[in-house]
Amino acid sequence: MRALNRDEPRPVILFAERGEPEQIEAALEAGVAAYVVEGLAPARVRPVIEVAIRRFRAHHAMKQELEATRATLAARKLIDQAKTRLMERGRLTEEEAYRRMRQAAMNQGRRLTEVARAILNES
Numbered sequence: 001m002r003a004l005n006r007d008e009p010r011p012v013i014l015f016a017e018r019g020e021p022e023q024i025e026a027a028l029e030a031g032v033a034a035y036v037v038e039g040l041a042p043a044r045v046r047p048v049i050e051v052a053i054r055r056f057r058a059h060h061a062m063k064q065e066l067e068a069t070r071a072t073l074a075a076r077k078l079i080d081q082a083k084t085r086l087m088e089r090g091r092l093t094e095e096e097a098y099r100r101m102r103q104a105a106m107n108q109g110r111r112l113t114e115v116a117r118a119i120l121n122e123s
Contacts, residue, residue, distance in 0.1 A: 005031025011056035013048060015040055033059075075113045082116035
């Protein structure tokens with residue numbers, strides 16, 4: 001289940017006869033969206049599927065948002081480190097260092113993070 005959830009995430013519903021806490025925890029860690037215990041009344045199937053799909057989509061959206069936020073934070077950290085290096089080297093203000101980095105990015109047709117990485121890689 002973990003490999004399936006990692007490689008091809010899909011909403012998964014697990015129907016089980018028993019609901020042992022360890023089994024439930026393992027199922028949730030493996031990516032199961034719903035864990036249904038004891039019985040499968042036909043009237044319950046559709047609502048369980050709909051809830052599982054909605055929970056999966058909400059979880060997937062939060063996961064994507066978290067990844068994007070982490071990437072943004074990492075980029076900001078990289079840019080701040082490069083700004084600090086420029087400020088130390090050239091006795092610049094933070095605003096001047098940032099302006100130089102932005103200008104270099106525009107002149108070279110590169111992303112600001114690429115320019116920041118190049119500054120940090122210089123000895």
